[in-house]
Each structure stands twice: as C-alpha cells, then as structure tokens.
Amino acid sequence: MNRLTPSASVPSGPPGTYDVVVIGAGPVGENVAARVVQAGLNALIVEGELVGGECSYWACIPSKAMLRPPTALETARSVDGARQATTDRLDAVATLARRDRFVNGWQDDGQVDWLKSAGVDLLRGWARVTGERQVTIDALERGPQVVIARHAVVVATGSAASLPAIEGIDEVGAWTNREATAATVVPRRLAVIGGGAVGSELAAAWSALGSDVTLLARGPHLLSSWEPFARDAAAEGLRSDGVDVRTNTGVRRAARQADGTVRLTLSDGSVLTSDEMLVATGRRARTDGLGLEEFGLRSGEWLDVDDTCRVTGVPDGWFYAVGDVNHRATLTHMGKYQARACAAAIVARAEGTEPAPERYGRWSATADAVAVPQVLFTRPELAMVGLTERRARERGLRVRAVEYPLGQVAGASLSADGYRGHAKMVVDEEAGVVAGCTLVGPGVGELIHAGTVAVVGEVPLERLWHAVPSFPTASEIWLRLLEEYGL
Numbered sequence: 001m002n003r004l005t006p007s008a009s010v011p012s013g014p015p016g017t018y019d020v021v022v023i024g025a026g027p028v029g030e031n032v033a034a035r036v037v038q039a040g041l042n043a044l045i046v047e048g049e050l051v052g053g054e055c056s057y058w059a060c061i062p063s064k065a066m067l068r069p070p071t072a073l074e075t076a077r078s079v080d081g082a083r084q085a086t087t088d089r090l091d092a093v094a095t096l097a098r099r100d101r102f103v104n105g106w107q108d109d110g111q112v113d114w115l116k117s118a119g120v121d122l123l124r125g126w127a128r129v130t131g132e133r134q135v136t137i138d139a140l141e142r143g144p145q146v147v148i149a150r151h152a153v154v155v156a157t158g159s160a161a162s163l164p165a166i167e168g169i170d171e172v173g174a175w176t177n178r179e180a181t182a183a184t185v186v187p188r189r190l191a192v193i194g195g196g197a198v199g200s201e202l203a204a205a206w207s208a209l210g211s212d213v214t215l216l217a218r219g220p221h222l223l224s225s226w227e228p229f230a231r232d233a234a235a236e237g238l239r240s241d242g243v244d245v246r247t248n249t250g251v252r253r254a255a256r257q258a259d260g261t262v263r264l265t266l267s268d269g270s271v272l273t274s275d276e277m278l279v280a281t282g283r284r285a286r287t288d289g290l291g292l293e294e295f296g297l298r299s300g301e302w303l304d305v306d307d308t309c310r311v312t313g314v315p316d317g318w319f320y321a322v323g324d325v326n327h328r329a330t331l332t333h334m335g336k337y338q339a340r341a342c343a344a345a346i347v348a349r350a351e352g353t354e355p356a357p358e359r360y361g362r363w364s365a366t367a368d369a370v371a372v373p374q375v376l377f378t379r380p381e382l383a384m385v386g387l388t389e390r391r392a393r394e395r396g397l398r399v400r401a402v403e404y405p406l407g408q409v410a411g412a413s414l415s416a417d418g419y420r421g422h423a424k425m426v427v428d429e430e431a432g433v434v435a436g437c438t439l440v441g442p443g444v445g446e447l448i449h450a451g452t453v454a455v456v457g458e459v460p461l462e463r464l465w466h467a468v469p470s471f472p473t474a475s476e477i478w479l480r481l482l483e484e485y486g487l
C-alpha cells in the first residue's frame with residue numbers, strides 16, 4: 001500500500017553545485033541538511049518518495065498513533081472513578097482515522113514547508129552517487145540532473161523491511177511495516193512473523209483493533225536484546241490482550257489460497273490459517289541502486305562509519321552515512337543525534353578544521369555505543385537505556401544490578417489502581433555510575449530520560465543521590481533504586 005501524494009519540488013532554478021547534498025529526506029536526512037544550512041552552508045536534499053521518510057508515514061508515527069488509544073483506554077480503566085465512564089470496546093474506525101490525521105493522509109506538504117522554512121532546497125527523485133562528490137538524480141519532474149557537492153554527500157536512505165527466506169513468501173502479498181501501518185480494514189485474523197520491536201508493537205496494535213493475532217517468534221523469547229523481566233512482561237501483556245504468542249516457532253512455507261486466506265506451514269509441521277500475514281523479521285539497508293560499488297562498497301549492505309558518520313574506506317572525507325543506513329542504532333532519535341554530529345563535522349571540515357576524535361565531542365556520535373534509549377509502546381510499556389546486565393558483563397564490566405517493583409512507588413500506585421511495573425538499574429561498580437536501566441510499566445517511556453542523563457553524564461551515584469524526585473511521582477523509582485543499591 002503505497003499511496004504517494006508528493007507536493008511540488010522546491011528549487012526554482014536548475015540544481016548545479018551545493019555545499020552539501022543529502023540523499024533521503026527522512027527525519028535524519030532532514031536534520032543534517034537543516035543543521036548545515038543553519039551553520040551557513042547551502043544544501044540540497046533529494047527524496048524519491050515522501051519528505052519525512054519511513055518514520056513519519058509507515059513506522060514510528062502511525063504505529064504510535066494506533067497504539068495510543070488502547071493505552072489511553074487501559075489507563076482510564078485502571079483508575080476507579082474513570083473506569084465507570086468508559087465503554088467496553090475500542091473504536092477501531094476512530095483509531096484508524098486518528099492515525100490518518102497523524103500521517104496527514106500520506107501527504108508531505110507540511111514537511112516540505114518545514115524544509116523550505118529551514119532554507120533547504122528539495123529535489124524529488126531517486127539519487128545515486130556517480131562520482132566523487134557527484135550525485136545524479138532521476139528527478140521526477142525534470143529528468144536526470146547532475147549535482148556536485150563542494151563539501152559532502154550524505155547518504156540518509158534508511159532501511160526497508162527484510163523478507164525472510166520462507167518458501168512462497170514472495171507470492172502471498174505479505175504485509176510489511178508499510179501495509180501494517182496503513183491498512184484501512186481490520187483483518188479478522190493476522191499472523192505476525194518476528195518477535196522483535198515491530199512484531200511486538202504491531203501485534204499489540206492490531207489485537208487492540210480487533211484482529212485475532214498470532215505472533216510467531218522463532219527463538220525462545222520475544223525481544224531478545226531486552227532484560228529477561230522486560231521481554232517476559234511484553235509476552236505476558238500480549239497474551240493477556242488475547243494474542244497467541246508462540247515462541248520457538250518458525251515458518252516453513254506460506255501460500256495464499258483460493259479463498260484469499262494465507263496458509264502457513266510452521267516448523268513443527270502444523271498449519272496456521274490467517275487472513276493476512278505481517279513480516280517483521282528485521283530491516284535491510286536501502287543502499288541498492290546507489291552506485292556504491294564504484295567506491296569499493298557493496299550494494300545493499302549497511303554503511304560502516306566513524307563517529308562523525310564519515311563512511312570508512314572512502315578517502316578524502318566527502319562521503320557520509322547517517323541514520324538507519326549505517327546500522328549503529330536504528331532509531332529515529334539516534335539517527336537525528338548522528339545528524340547533528342555529522343553536520344557539525346561537515347561544517348568543521350568545510351572550515352578547514354579536522355574534528356579531533358574526542359569522546360562526547362560535538363561532532364562525535366559517542367552515545368551510539370553507550371547510551372541508546374528506547375521505548376516500546378506495548379502494554380505494558382518498556383523502556384531502557386545503556387547496557388543490560390548481560391551486555392555489561394559481556395563487555396567485561398564489573399557490575400551490580402538492583403531491582404524494585406515500580407507499583408510500590410506512591411506516584412505509580414496513584415496513577416493506576418493495581419499498577420504493575422518493575423525497574424532494574426545496572427551499576428558499573430568500578431566507575432560508580434549507572435551503566436544501564438530498564439523500566440516496565442504504564443508510562444515508563446516518560447521516566448527513562450532521567451536514566452539517559454545519568455548514563456551519558458556518568459553521574460557518580462553519590463551525586464545522583466542529591467537529584468531528589470518530587471513526591472508523589474513515579475520518578476521516585478530513581479530514589480528507591482539508589483536505596484536498594486545501598487545509598
């Protein structure tokens with residue numbers, strides 16, 4: 001489902017030479033372009049589909065718009081006094097209409113206006129790199145255009161759903177994140193393949209909308225990179241919402257039958273019949289067709305970069321990759337963070353200054369390696385930052401972890417009757433700082449930023465002790481965790 005409604009291109013004259021050429025106007029490309037313009041350079045951004053990218057139209061925004069109504073309903077139902085005013089069912093039509101408003105009916109005029117106000121020129125079309133500092137664009141309205149970048153070409157082409165090697169998968173018309181965030185009809189039955197972030201969130205969303213959802217995870221757990229208590233809570237939450245979560249279950253074969261249903265043959269030989277199937281088995285780099293072979297890079301592969309997001313192996317420092325396409329941290333906020341660092345590095349180099357490889361320097365995306373926050377908007381919500389206990393130990397850190405039931409914090413228990421949640425803080429014992437934190441429970445997405453500040457700031461625990469959370473808020477979890485640690 002690809003309902004594109006592009007608005008007019010911005011540049012008034014023929015493109016020729018720009019300081020910076022950015023390929024891909026997702027949230028990350030937009031940010032690099034706007035930041036270099038703010039610093040006094042000029043920039044052209046090239047976009048083949050919608051300005052705003054995957055995140056705005058087929059990923060973060062529509063999925064969160066779909067997940068919010070069931071969460072709001074659950075919140076109301078969990079507060080005596082409000083519960084009596086709720087009805088028993090979510091309104092699917094109104095939920096999908098709300099989603100449609102958040103994606104602006106898949107029209108990008110608002111984002112085009114933003115680019116214009118930021119002083120960035122836009123050219124619509126598909127770009128490829130055809131020489132050092134040279135980009136050729138199959139422009140939608142103008143035919144082929146060649147543009148030279150004085151200082152930098154930045155690839156911000158993002159990622160796309162990767163289809164697993166399942167017999168018949170190409171013929172069944174499987175949903176990817178695109179169809180699953182844009183569909184207008186609620187399927188009676190939905191099979192979801194993949195127990196990662198996309199599979200878990202979209203299983204929750206469609207189950208709330210009324211589908212009978214079966215979630216098939218090939219491994220023993222959902223969300224394997226999370227703390228065990230968090231991934232167990234996600235699975236339990238999905239099950240209690242009626243999702244049939246099946247772990248250790250692969251799919252051997254998929255076929256669309258004459259009656260329109262999808263027949264899946266599972267790894268244990270059993271058969272699952274569904275009306276639609278969603279493939280949520282990870283992402284692939286959108287680097288095919290970019291002409292990267294000329295620079296010794298492989299088409300379709302992720303682009304390795306240094307901390308300034310300069311592509312490694314391409315000499316002379318003109319070639320950068322930011323956002324999903326470099327695979328450092330495939331999240332919008334981390335991509336935008338990289339965009340800020342990358343833009344600062346491009347500007348510094350344009351001024352003749354070679355950025356020193358400084359940890360947490362302005363041009364260095366240091367946090368990618370140590371402090372990536374993430375929130376999953378399942379029910380219950382999950383949030384984490386930094387290292388899990390297991391990852392910290394694998395990195396050779398001497399750590400001690402402490403845990404606390406979030407429902408015993410006054411602010412949390414006031415927010416919902418019978419609040420259920422849990423928190424875990426991993427302390428780097430040698431440095432005396434927080435190495436990571438995971439929170440589970442309603443609303444924890446708004447609590448995790450304190451953990452991000454503690455990890456990035458490497459705040460000594462003795463000083464963190466003086467950061468007093470207000471009473472009665474759920475933020476008191478930070479005080480409880482420090483007390484558990486022994487302060």
Ligand SMILES: Cc1cc2nc3c(=O)[nH]c(=O)nc-3n(C[C@H](O)[C@H](O)[C@H](O)COP(=O)(O)OP(=O)(O)OC[C@H]3O[C@@H](n4cnc5c(N)ncnc54)[C@H](O)[C@@H]3O)c2cc1C
Pocket residue numbers: 023024025026027028029046047048049050051052053054055056058059060061063064125126127128156157158159177181198286290322323324325330331332333334335
């Ligand atoms: C279902 C789902 C939900 C998600 N939810 C969240 C969330 O809640 N929070 C979060 O932080 N992250 C979330 N993500 C991840 C997030 O969507 C990505 O990290 C983010 O979109 C990356 O931004 P980007 O700018 O790098 O790439 P994209 O958003 O993919 O944008 C890339 C742009 O480049 C364009 N392009 C590609 N090739 C060319 C070319 N050759 N020429 C011209 N243009 C080109 C594309 O058309 C696209 O517009 C989610 C992902 C999915 C799939």
Ligand SMILES: NC(=O)c1ccc[n+]([C@@H]2O[C@H](COP(=O)([O-])OP(=O)(O)OC[C@H]3O[C@@H](n4cnc5c(N)ncnc54)[C@H](O)[C@@H]3O)[C@@H](O)[C@H]2O)c1
Pocket residue numbers: 164165193194195196197198199201217218219223224250251280281282283329330331374375376377
């Ligand atoms: N709220 C959020 O922040 C949010 C939400 C959704 C997505 N995202 C981002 O998007 C990225 C992509 O998400 P995703 O869920 O597509 O990828 P993922 O890597 O999180 O999960 C993919 C899952 O599919 C499984 N899988 C892979 N191949 C398979 C196969 N052949 N058969 C069965 N299962 C298979 C993997 O084991 C894994 O569990 C995430 O890493 C995350 O960064 C973020």
